[in-house]
Structures are given as structure tokens and as C-alpha cells.
Amino acid sequence: MRRSAKKERAKVWKVFSEYIRKRDCLLTTGSLEYGECISCGEPKPRQELHAGHYIHNILSTYFDEQNVNAQCAACNTFRHGNLIEYRHGLIDKYGEGVPEEIEARSRVEKIRFTLTELDELKASLKKRIGEMER
DSSP states (O other), rough: OOOOOHHHHHHHHHHHHHHHHHHHHHHSSSSSEEETTTTOOOEEGGGGGEEEEOSOOOGGGGOOOEEEEEEEHIIITTTOHHHHHHHHHHHHHHHTHHHHHHHHHHSSSOOOOOHHHHHHHHHHHHHHHHHHHO
């Protein structure tokens, strides 16, 4: 049976989300169990954090590590990304000009991910998660 790129992308997203949340927990609290929301700064258990996009629904930045950061459910869902504060968080985390760089990358057309791209990304993410957990 042929693999579907759409289904594979969903599987990779689960691993990517885990990586982002663990990365940001370590970065903000030094723990794999708690992290801070990029938008509001609230500390939350990792299981309550989302991997929230700054630029939404664009394939070219879908798996962009600067575009996706740990975010609480309130900011990501109920405040529709809390984008003004998210932008401030990006500048604090990565530096001036990064929001504009992400916006520029989002304008690069990407129609789909190949299965090879998805397989390579998934393998890389799993390796990086393993390194964080050691």
C-alpha cells in the first residue's frame, strides 16, 4: 500500500511538536517537564503546551523551528496565537529582524513535502529528542 504524504506529515508533526515543546522547556526552565509560553510567558507543564505557529497554514514554514514555539493553549487557541506578543517573544528569543525573516520564508512557495523529506525530518527530530533526554 502506498504511503500518503498528508498522513506522513501528520505523523512528523507529532514528533516535531514534541521536539519543540521539549526544546523550549529546556530553554526556558532547564527542565523537560515545564516550559514558558512564548507569547505570555506563563509557565506550564509540557503536556499543556502547544507547538504554536507564528505564521499559520503555510507549508514553507510549517516545520520552521523559529516559526514554531511552545505556546500555552490560551494564547494559541483562545487568543488566536496572541500574535503581537508572539512577535515580541520571537525578538526576545532570536533577535531583531527574525519575525521579518520568518515572514519572508513564508512567502516561498511550497506545494508539498516529499516522503523522503518527511522521513529525513522525522529521523533527525527523533535523534535530537534522544539527545535532549540524555
